[in-house]
Amino acid sequence: MGKTGKRSIHRRAFVKGIGGVAMVAAVAGFPAIVRARNTGPIRIGVSAIMSGRVAQMGSSSTNGAIMRVDAFNTSGGLNGRMIELIIRDSKGRPDEAARINRDFINRDDCDMILSLEASTGAFAVQEVVRELGTLCMHCLSETSSLTADPKLRTPNAFRSGRQGAHDAISAGSYAASIAKEKSLKKWMTVGPNYAYGHDTTEQFLNYLNHFSPDIELGSQLWPKIFQPDYTDVINKILQEKPDAVFTCLWGGDLSSFIEQGNLYGLFDQAQYFCIALADYTTMAAVKHLPSGIHSGNRYVSTFPGSAPNAAWEAEYVRQFNSRPTNWSWEAALGMQFLIEGIRKTGSSDGNEIAGVLPGMIVNSPFGVDGTITMRAEDQTIVEYGTGWGVTQSTEPFMPNVTPTDWKLIYELEAAWKKEQGYI
Amino acid sequence: MQINTFTRYSVVALLVFVVLAAIPRITDDISILDTGIMICANGLFALSLNLLVGRTGLLSFGHGGFYAAGAYSFGLLMQTGMFSIPAAFALTIVFVAALSALVALVCVRLNETYFTFITLAFQMLFYNIILSWTSLTGGDQGLLGGIPKPVFLGIDLVNPVHLYLFCCGIFLVCVVLLYQITQSPFGYTLRMIRDNTERARFLGVAVNRYKVASFTLAGAFAGIGGMFMALFVSGAYPSFGYWTMSGDGIFMIMLGGMNTFLGPLVGAIILIVLNDLTTIYTDHYGLVLGCVILVFVLGLRRGLLDFIVEGIRDRRASKMDQTIQPTVPKEEIPR
Amino acid sequence: MLKIEHLTKSFGGVVATNDVSLHFQPASLSAIIGPNGAGKTTFFNLITGGLRPDSGRIIFDGEDITGFDALTTVRRGIGRAFQVANLFPEFTVRESLTAAVLSHRQQSAHLLVQFSAVEARTRADQIMEMFDLQERAGVVSRNLSHGDQKLLDIALALALDPRVLLLDEPTAGMGPEERWKMIDMIYKLWEDERMTLIFIEHDMDIVFRIAQTVRVLCYGQVLAEGAPEEIRSNPDVIKAYLGENFEKIAQ
């Protein structure tokens, strides 16, 4: 799955430090010392998937968070109080995620949680923080219901990442405009065979139909996640000869699909819409990236095409010797919100910070106009850069991205929420 | 006399409970209690699995299915808002027992390899049902929205201390019951089947019926473990019913020992503590686990508790031999 | 009591039991002899439900039990011991016998009592004494001497109070002294309990000493049947079975 980020030295060092303290405490059988809340380091528990097939998710996102924390600490912290990250591997298991996060709160006395979990893990963390009331920032889970569904929402948990609902609107409107322009009638879909794949495809088709009601839907293909061989899928597409194909394959799966499709000249024969291609680690993993593939921006430094964004990428590459991913910016942003909250309240008290986060606007290289808002009503971010562009085979792979109009997103999102009974 | 022994187990269990109940009074470190709950859930899972593996000689590779069934059915019942916790608990036990009995009826007729295989197949079936019946189970996102924990009899399971005491209490009751099962004629009949199925049959043991009963009981206890876990994480997730859960159960039995009653519990504790420590100190959980298993397999050649208990027994036996019959040559010790 | 009619069983090309018809009287003590591979064990397996016959009938106490499985057959009162002691390796002698007695009394499924304290132990201890195993009560089966294992195997069958007891070479693998001890014990057992006892034996001296009737199997067929003296002088038997030994003795 592309290059893996080099492990941060900082992280290692302080994890060892914390570990040593915990070990001494455990051996001596001391009960945890309840520290006064407003002195000493500010502790933030980070649970991430650091092992297994999506280990890159953990490494590239923790890198993003570490960068932010280092900057905060170098600038003197909060009146000399530094942030300590305690990073642990949940292995992607929800029960582990629940346990680790409870431990962060109960044993390690963390002031807040930065959750770098994928969907199931994130929901497990959500239940923990709902019960224990600790401030939590979900960075990577894109499942809309996490914040959209009032039954799942909790006042102390926020999201600093993309949301499926936003991406679907963005994808649907963009694809419909291209469909009109190039009169793409016959569509096929390819999605990984699990909830994310089905939901994303369904939502996309929903909006595609909304904007362009006259399309025809051919076969829908559901390869297994982590499937090594896409010959079946490719043959089926060659047989059906659609005008356009939508796929929400991602990461290594998408790279393999494109690489194998290349052998059959698949990408010359139709327009491809990949919701998750435009991440450097995915694009760079393909030997000969075909030009002309449409993709949603995951993370590209050309969009938003601002100096701060380019500078952020350069700094990331300098520190970690690998390219940032979509997960990197989401985690960096989540960390930034927590830090701004700490600064604004002058405290590490999660409750106080949770009070100032709703509606907070931060300057961010990832904002469509240089800022990102933590929307108060559902505690999730809006106005982040989301849009679609077309690949080229050489760096910077996706030079131009057409941003999706947030007004359009708001309008359709509200309709969707109504339909779901969320509002 | 009979009642006496049973009372004795109960008294021991009560004493253990008192000790465990003292922990939250000594320390206010909730994470110790959390670890306790994890041990209850996984320990019960491993002990119940050993009723099959160690006692009946049935290598089930689908035990996680019943753990998941317990977690999901308890969670779903509670989410309806129509049941108190004890009622949902009882209904779940009945449901999981019925489910395991059904699976057992299909599986026990098969020979050993196929038995293992088909239990794995059932587990995959359950797993896929959980994944695909999204409207009920939430699919691969798990049972969302938390599990309501209404107060009953003054017990508030949202409070981690209450939850810990609740799990410890029920866990100890289950351990006493499981121990009684292994010490009863029924338990010995299971051992007969394990040692020599054919001979058991020729002695008039209705082998398949006992296997079904054993499987049903084991499933029901695993379901209770699943309920602990559901309460702990306030949800239920497909990974509870994935084959790796069953694999962990087998690991726990291997680590702790299958011949000593409490061996699997010791194994569960080893695995959990190991997991806790490796997540704190390294990212190489798999590597550490692999090494530990190698040490056990190559070094001890059996589970830890078996190693200790059997070691003591052997030593005592050889001492007796030396003191009573010091002149008996080795060859004459009956083979 | 036990009536076998035209019983046949073949394994592939080998006809292990070939049209065997035999009748065993109640409370009789009979022996089955025959050279290696004659089909003796197979015959026992057919009676006890270990194997299904291809054809023929087995009538026990007026009931047709042909094709019944091991469990049902045992429940009807047919017990057996095995050519190679067939035990529960991890059970002690006392535990093995207690378990067998419990099974016989239909108490194996009891959950609320302690195995170590069941009433059935008294009976188990009695049986242990009958077989002179009481000193080995606490020894696990796999650690018993060969002779004791054979004894325990028979004791297990006896724990079921069978009306028919089938013993497959009870003295197999024993030294001469042990052998006679075993035979005396079997005889005493039969005298005390008066069940229908059928045993397979290679040693002629033993057979002739205790058996009332002797059946000779050869290549799956009944070669001869009658009182020991008759068999001893039957020329077919001498030729087929004793021939080799006879010549040896004659030398």
Ligand SMILES: Nc1ncnc2c1ncn2[C@@H]1O[C@H](COP(=O)(O)OP(=O)(O)OP(=O)(O)O)[C@@H](O)[C@H]1O
């Ligand atoms: N399960 C089986 N499958 C195939 N062949 C078998 C089986 N059981 C027995 N036989 C064959 O049937 C024949 C009779 O075997 P059986 O064991 O009944 O002989 P036996 O008279 O008991 O011999 P021994 O004195 O050696 O115990 C032999 O040729 C044997 O190889």
Ligand SMILES: [Mg+2]
């Ligand atoms: Mg034989």
